[in-house]
Amino acid sequence: xxxxxxxxxVDANYDFFQRHLASILxxxxxxYVLIRNQRLIDYFDDVGDAYRAGLKRFADGIFSIQExxxxxxxxxxFSHAGN
Numbered sequence: 001x002x003x004x005x006x007x008x009x010v011d012a013n014y015d016f017f018q019r020h021l022a023s024i025l026x027x028x029x030x031x032y033v034l035i036r037n038q039r040l041i042d043y044f045d046d047v048g049d050a051y052r053a054g055l056k057r058f059a060d061g062i063f064s065i066q067e068x069x070x071x072x073x074x075x076x077x078f079s080h081a082g083n
Contacts, residue, residue, distance in 0.1 A: 006062055009037070009062055009064075010064050012038055013035040013036070013037075013038055013063075013064035013066075014064065014066070015038075016035065016038040016039075017033070017035060017040075017064070017066045020040070021068070021070065024040070024068050025068060025069075025070060028043050028068040029068055029069065030067070030068065030069060031043045031044060031045055031067075031068050032044045032045075032046070032047045032049075032050040032065050032066065032067055032068070033050070033065070033066055033068055034050050034053055034054050034057075034063060034064075034065055035063060035064040035065070035066065036054075036058060036062070036063045036064070041054075041057070041063070043068070047065060047067070050065045051065060
């Protein structure tokens with residue numbers, strides 16, 4: 001997957017996350033969600049755990065991690081995880 005395709009995937013995951021945030025907040029506030037192909041894969045208490053799980057589960061390194069919060073957050077590289 002090229003960089004443009006990766007960027008589209010990350011953007012699509014973020015849009016998906018934003019559309020579902022209200023329902024996710026109820027049970028997962030201040031956790032980190034691993035997202036791939038616009039699907040919520042799993043939740044973690046630590047961003048590092050989410051990142052390691054993403055690398056282990058997805059060999060191509062294409063996934064996103066978002067903190068479940070209604071406050072603006074920039075997770076840096078974790079917002080744009082990929083190769």
